[in-house]
Amino acid sequence: MTHDRHPDRQPMTQAETNWFDPPAPPAVEDVLRVDVGGYEGPLDLLLDLARRQKVDLSGISILALAEQYLSFIDKVRVRRIEVAADYLVMAAWLAYLKSRLMVPQAAGDDEPSGEMLAAMLQFRLKRLEAMRTAANRLMNRPRLGFQIYPRGAPEPMEIARHSIWEASLYDLLKAYSSQRERGIATDYAPLLRTVWSLQDARDILQRLIGESQEWISLDAYLVDYLATPGERATIRASSFASSLELVRQGQIDIRQTETFGPLFMRRRRSESSE
Amino acid sequence: MSEQQAGEQSGEVLRRHLRILEALLFASDVPLRPSDLAPYLGEGVDIPGLLLRLQEVYAERGVNLVRRGEGWAFRTAEDLGFLLRREEHETRPLSRAALETLSIIAYHQPATRAEIEEVRGVATGKGTLDLLMEAGWVRMRGRRRTPGRPVTYGTTDAFLDHFGLERLSDLPGLDELKGAGLLSGRLPADMQIPLPLDGALRDDEDPLDPADLGDLEPEDEET
Amino acid sequence: MSEQQAGEQSGEVLRRHLRILEALLFASDVPLRPSDLAPYLGEGVDIPGLLLRLQEVYAERGVNLVRRGEGWAFRTAEDLGFLLRREEHETRPLSRAALETLSIIAYHQPATRAEIEEVRGVATGKGTLDLLMEAGWVRMRGRRRTPGRPVTYGTTDAFLDHFGLERLSDLPGLDELKGAGLLSGRLPADMQIPLPLDGALRDDEDPLDPADLGDLEPEDEET
Numbered sequence: 048m049t050h051d052r053h054p055d056r057q058p059m060t061q062a063e064t065n066w067f068d069p070p071a072p073p074a075v076e077d078v079l080r081v082d083v084g085g086y087e088g089p090l091d092l093l094l095d096l097a098r099r100q101k102v103d104l105s106g107i108s109i110l111a112l113a114e115q116y117l118s119f120i121d122k123v124r125v126r127r128i129e130v131a132a133d134y135l136v137m138a139a140w141l142a143y144l145k146s147r148l149m150v151p152q153a154a155g156d157d158e159p160s161g162e163m164l165a166a167m168l169q170f171r172l173k174r175l176e177a178m179r180t181a182a183n184r185l186m187n188r189p190r191l192g193f194q195i196y197p198r199g200a201p202e203p204m205e206i207a208r209h210s211i212w213e214a215s216l217y218d219l220l221k222a223y224s225s226q227r228e229r230g231i232a233t234d235y236a237p238l239l240r241t242v243w244s245l246q247d248a249r250d251i252l253q254r255l256i257g258e259s260q261e262w263i264s265l266d267a268y269l270v271d272y273l274a275t276p277g278e279r280a281t282i283r284a285s286s287f288a289s290s291l292e293l294v295r296q297g298q299i300d301i302r303q304t305e306t307f308g309p310l311f312m313r314r315r316r317s318e319s320s321e
Numbered sequence: 322m323s324e325q326q327a328g329e330q331s332g333e334v335l336r337r338h339l340r341i342l343e344a345l346l347f348a349s350d351v352p353l354r355p356s357d358l359a360p361y362l363g364e365g366v367d368i369p370g371l372l373l374r375l376q377e378v379y380a381e382r383g384v385n386l387v388r389r390g391e392g393w394a395f396r397t398a399e400d401l402g403f404l405l406r407r408e409e410h411e412t413r414p415l416s417r418a419a420l421e422t423l424s425i426i427a428y429h430q431p432a433t434r435a436e437i438e439e440v441r442g443v444a445t446g447k448g449t450l451d452l453l454m455e456a457g458w459v460r461m462r463g464r465r466r467t468p469g470r471p472v473t474y475g476t477t478d479a480f481l482d483h484f485g486l487e488r489l490s491d492l493p494g495l496d497e498l499k500g501a502g503l504l505s506g507r508l509p510a511d512m513q514i515p516l517p518l519d520g521a522l523r524d525d526e527d528p529l530d531p532a533d534l535g536d537l538e539p540e541d542e543e544t
Numbered sequence: 545m546s547e548q549q550a551g552e553q554s555g556e557v558l559r560r561h562l563r564i565l566e567a568l569l570f571a572s573d574v575p576l577r578p579s580d581l582a583p584y585l586g587e588g589v590d591i592p593g594l595l596l597r598l599q600e601v602y603a604e605r606g607v608n609l610v611r612r613g614e615g616w617a618f619r620t621a622e623d624l625g626f627l628l629r630r631e632e633h634e635t636r637p638l639s640r641a642a643l644e645t646l647s648i649i650a651y652h653q654p655a656t657r658a659e660i661e662e663v664r665g666v667a668t669g670k671g672t673l674d675l676l677m678e679a680g681w682v683r684m685r686g687r688r689r690t691p692g693r694p695v696t697y698g699t700t701d702a703f704l705d706h707f708g709l710e711r712l713s714d715l716p717g718l719d720e721l722k723g724a725g726l727l728s729g730r731l732p733a734d735m736q737i738p739l740p741l742d743g744a745l746r747d748d749e750d751p752l753d754p755a756d757l758g759d760l761e762p763e764d765e766e767t
Contacts, residue, residue, distance in 0.1 A: 087417070087443050090442025133443070171440075174503045175421075175440060175442065177498050177501070177503045178428065179421060180494070181424040182421055184493040184494060188485050189402045189485050191483045194402025194403070195399060195405075196567070197394065197395075198348070198350045199570065200573045200574070201348060202348040204348070204628050205630070206629075206630045206631075206632055207629060207631050208633075209631060209632065209633045209634070210636050214707075218638070219646060219650065220715075220716060222646075223644070226644050226663060226664060226665075227663070227727070228727060229665065347607040381563075383562065383565065383568075384567055384570045395570065398563065401564060404567070
């Protein structure tokens with residue numbers, strides 16, 4: 048059994064039990080756990096019950112412990128039906144352990160013996176107890192900021208950063224050139240061209256041709272407008288396009304005697320007058 | 322050059338080196354590792370030797386040079402604690418769950434969350450581990466080479482510093498616990514006692530994935 | 545009690561007092577006055593005397609006990625202050641704004657800030673000029689003899705050095721920039737690239753006022 052190996056057996060009463068603060072209220076992530084008399088888990092409850100036997104954990108009666116736990120859980124269940132699963136699983140396991148301890152192991156029984164199960168439980172309780180004692184001893188050490196202090200006015204390392212700028216002559220010239228070009232671009236005023244809309248051209252053509260049934264060239268009609276060289280293209284294009292439209296509507300006739308020759312136009316004679 | 326001259330010169334150099342270490346360690350409020358100090362001393366200088374020498378110089382003083390894991394720091398002498406003890410209370414005392422978790426990690430490291438829960442017999446909220454990591458006492462060490470590759474946790478040098486420990490083997494009661502087999506995951510019958518393991522990864526640990534580290538330190542560069 | 549015993553006892557007491565002072569001064573974040581220290585040492589203790597003694601102990605060390613008005617504090621020895629300052633050099637590409645400003649100053653010098661802005665078409669932050677002056681490439685030359693007496697800027701020898709120019713007239717002219725494909729062909733006929741002025745002040749420039757030079761180097765003494 049494990050207690051034979053324990054070096055110095057001390058009564059439980061000497062164990063440090065001054066916990067630092069009452070158990071914190073269950074945190075959000077622990078909502079599933081139901082608060083059982085302030086215990087954090089079945090092991091916690093068992094450890095506390097074992098402590099009440101006021102002996103070293105190696106000397107506790109696992110049987111008595113199991114009975115106390117089961118009766119505690121029974122009591123709690125009367126008050127509160129929803130005792131957490133953890134506690135009930137442990138209760139079932141302890142009931143099983145109890146039965147194993149009370150009934151001698153039959154030959155050929157492959158299940159672990161009651162003694163082994165009890166030793167396992169005892170080991171886990173001792174280990175948890177040991178970790179709690181260790182935590183206590185850690186917290187009672189002279190801790191930094193409580194009994195031991197670092198330099199109160201540390202002198203920080205000053206880091207002076209120097210930048211070494213990288214730029215090549217090419218970068219410099221490119222930056223200069225592109226700026227100067229950008230400057231030119233802002234001075235640039237786009238030419239405002241006179242544009243004859245198709246509607247304008249049509250109105251003008253209608254007016255110029257009037258009722259004339261003579262073949263007269265388009266340029267002759269437009270001669271007043273074609274004086275400005277910059278406007279010739281738009282005037283010719285719009286007038287030509289409009290003239291085609293007028294032909295389609297049967298208002299005028301167009302004739303061209305040779306390729307690239309002048310375009311002649313006249314008002315179409317109405318069918319009736321012909 | 323006579324031997325005496327050589328001796329004097331090296332005495333002068335030694336004095337200078339000790340002064341530099343003194344200044345650097347005094348200036349910092351966190352422990353500095355020899356690798357932090359090396360750039361200030363030139364090559365081939367035996368920094369661990371110098372640190373031990375400086376430790377000796379300060380051994381009897383009101384301020385001592387102490388070792389904290391890999392780092393070294395000046396700290397007020399332990400025996401003067403009663404005088405210096407300040408009235409301030411911890412702004413937020415550690416909860417019982419956090420305390421137990423911390424000591425389990427300290428004594429059992431590298432420990433996975435499942436192992437911590439096995440010892441405590443109760444589920445450990447993520448908040449508890451986060452809190453300990455935020456305090457700078459616990460760190461993710463690596464991943465256990467078992468199915469699920471659970472993260473393994475261990476303590477930091479700041480943990481040693483806070484609790485005034487030179488190294489993990491100075492954990493109070495460690496030998497006793499080891500002797501009682503209480504650091505084992507199993508019954509002491511099949512005794513195979515792991516010791517809290519500092520430093521490098523154990524055989525059954527893998528390094529952390531890069532993504533694990535992202536959780537701890539939000540990356541500036543990423544948007 | 546023999547005299548020797550009394551001496552030893554007071555030696556022991558003295559040592560203890562010095563240790564306490566050491567720890568208190570080390571742990572404090574502000575200089576401590578003798579009256580701050582008194583409660584820790586009991587009545588009738590000559591604290592100023594102890595402080596002077598402690599100062600002596602640390603006189604040759606990497607950390608000194610220094611007096612700051614009425615208070616006392618540990619500070620890194622002055623001759624080791626350089627340890628706590630580290631210079632880091634990093635190479636960084638010059639920003640476009642800085643590059644543009646620099647090139648305008650190079651070609652158009654002496655140029656006032658208003659002139660630079662006219663060419664750039666945007667306001668030039670003071671930071672950009674400061675940066676170029678810090679880099680050592682641009683200097684204040686003088687003041688233009690016009691209303692407001694604006695400062696004129698020019699380049700330095702370090703500028704020539706960095707960009708591999710022997711003199712400012714080595715800066716390529718209009719045709720060369722065109723030839724290098726840096727300027728496109730569609731330029732107005734009247735576009736000109738100025739010939740940068742090197743050397744002494746131009747007719748329309750006054751020397752800088754003595755106060756202008758102060759702007760370059762922030763004064764340490766002033767609060």
